[in-house]
Amino acid sequence: MFLRFSQTLLIYFLFFSYVESAESGGMPQLxxxxxxxxxxxxxxxxxxxxxxxxxxxxxxxxENLEVRKAQILENIEAAEKKREESDKKLKEYDQLILNSKxxxxxxxxxxxxxxxxxxxxxxxxxxxxxxxEVSNAEKEILDLKNKSxxxxxxxxxxxxxxxxxxxLGIEVNNSSISAxxxxxxxxxx
Amino acid sequence: MASNPMxxxxxxxxxxxxxxxxxxxxxxxxxxxMVISSLAVLIVxxxxxxxxxxxxxxxxxxAELSYTFVSKMISDxxxxxxxxxxxxxxxxxxxxxxxxxxxxxxYAFTVTSHIIVTFVLATFIFFxxxxxxxxxxxxxxxxxxxxxxxxxxxLPLIVIIEVISYLSRPVSLSVRLFxxxxxxxxxxxxxxxxxxxxxxxxxxxxxxxxVALTGxxxxxxxxxxYVFAILTCIYLNDALNLHH
Numbered sequence: 001m002f003l004r005f006s007q008t009l010l011i012y013f014l015f016f017s018y019v020e021s022a023e024s025g026g027m028p029q030l031x032x033x034x035x036x037x038x039x040x041x042x043x044x045x046x047x048x049x050x051x052x053x054x055x056x057x058x059x060x061x062x063e064n065l066e067v068r069k070a071q072i073l074e075n076i077e078a079a080e081k082k083r084e085e086s087d088k089k090l091k092e093y094d095q096l097i098l099n100s101k102x103x104x105x106x107x108x109x110x111x112x113x114x115x116x117x118x119x120x121x122x123x124x125x126x127x128x129x130x131x132x133e134v135s136n137a138e139k140e141i142l143d144l145k146n147k148s149x150x151x152x153x154x155x156x157x158x159x160x161x162x163x164x165x166x167x168l169g170i171e172v173n174n175s176s177i178s179a180x181x182x183x184x185x186x187x188x189x
Numbered sequence: 190m191a192s193n194p195m196x197x198x199x200x201x202x203x204x205x206x207x208x209x210x211x212x213x214x215x216x217x218x219x220x221x222x223m224v225i226s227s228l229a230v231l232i233v234x235x236x237x238x239x240x241x242x243x244x245x246x247x248x249x250x251x252a253e254l255s256y257t258f259v260s261k262m263i264s265d266x267x268x269x270x271x272x273x274x275x276x277x278x279x280x281x282x283x284x285x286x287x288x289x290x291x292x293x294x295x296y297a298f299t300v301t302s303h304i305i306v307t308f309v310l311a312t313f314i315f316f317x318x319x320x321x322x323x324x325x326x327x328x329x330x331x332x333x334x335x336x337x338x339x340x341x342x343x344l345p346l347i348v349i350i351e352v353i354s355y356l357s358r359p360v361s362l363s364v365r366l367f368x369x370x371x372x373x374x375x376x377x378x379x380x381x382x383x384x385x386x387x388x389x390x391x392x393x394x395x396x397x398x399x400v401a402l403t404g405x406x407x408x409x410x411x412x413x414x415y416v417f418a419i420l421t422c423i424y425l426n427d428a429l430n431l432h433h
Contacts, residue, residue: 026195027195027198027371028195028198028199028200029198029302029303029304029305029367029371030304031200033200033213034200034202034213034215034217034219035305036212036213036214037200037213037214037215037216037217037219037220038200038217038219038220038303038305038306038309039305039306039309040214041214041216041217041219041220041223041224042223042300042306042309042310043309045220045223045224045226045227046223046227046280046284046310048227049227049230049231049280049284050276050277050280052231053230053231053234053276053279053280053283054276054277054280056235057231057234057235057238058234058238058256058275058276058279060238060239060241061234061237061238061252061253061256062256063241064238064241064249064253065253065256065257067241068241068243071243
């Protein structure tokens with residue numbers, strides 16, 4: 001195209017002198033010398049351009065546009081589908097999470113109940129044991145309490161016999177001492 | 190070059206003289222620029238339609254934007270019935286646009302600055318539209334000249350005015366384009382001449398004007414092509430959808 005243009009420039013300069021002489025004031029547009037030539041070449045160039053454009057070029061452009069439109073619509077449809085799918089998946093996921101939460105709660109409740117039961121059982125048995133122990137201990141204490149005066153008496157008889165022996169140097173009959181101890185303890189009681 | 194601002198519109202023969210009987214059909218500079226413009230249109234839109242990539246490259250984007258632009262213009266002004274005439278209006282718009290734009294290159298010839306060229310295009314459109322109107326509506330197409338809701342007394346006058354305005358369509362269409370192109374180019378040439386004659390001291394002001402005018406002329410080149418195409422659509426609309 002640029003080659004053509006430079007050719008034109010060259011031609012302009014070549015014809016310069018020729019045109020100069022033909023120039024005759026006024027508007028060259030109204031000079032009918034080349035009117036038919038212009039009409040002729042206009043019809044030829046415009047006609048060829050029109051035919052080629054309408055038969056070859058424009059249908060192709062229109063087709064390209066259609067293809068793109070279809071492609072975009074298709075893509076939008078696919079995207080919509082994907083979105084629906086993902087929505088569904090999301091719902092499923094939510095459901096799953098809810099279910100598992102419930103399940104976990106169930107497990108937790110069950111475990112708690114079981115533990116509470118166990119604890120109750122253990123506590124009961126422990127309480128029983130403790131009660132037993134306590135009653136045993138009480139019995140023992142009672143026993144000891146019941147036995148203690150006897151022991152005290154015995155100890156006091158022994159200590160008093162030992163004291164008499166050391167102080168007086170005489171052997172005293174145990175039975176008489178015990179009689180005296182009994183007498184004293186009755187008085188103190 | 191010649192200082193006459195009208196010099197740029199001269200048509201002269203390139204190559205041998207071609208004569209058909211008495212009629213001179215020689216290849217001229219005007220013919221050359223018609224060939225260049227139509228070739229450029231074909232090259233641009235062929236390149237723009239060759240590869241079909243989902244994400245268009247620059248030339249494809251240009252072609253597709255032009256396609257949708259013209260297609261939207263037609264459907265907006267003439268409705269969906271005008272679809273069969275899309276390729277003609279597209280070709281017309283592109284041809285006029287490229288001729289105008291090539292005319293903006295210094296030393297280039299502006300095809301559309303010649304009344305005969307625009308007049309032939311406008312006349313072709315005029316006859317085409319009229320024929321389409323008569324084919325679509327038969328003699329009912331004549332109702333176009335009788336607007337509804339007009340007092341009967343005024344009707345003869347209105348009909349005459351309507352007929353005259355209809356018949357002057359090719360003239361107004363062709364003269365609009367031709368006069369705009371010629372005036373713009375003449376003005377640029379005049380200001381260019383001022384730059385030379387005022388020299389280094391005073392030439393700056395007309396040079397600035399020249400620069401501004403170049404921008405304006407590029408705008409006008411596009412606008413006039415658009416106006417030409419959209420008026421064609423409006424005429425086509427009259428022929429396809431009879432509103433009166």
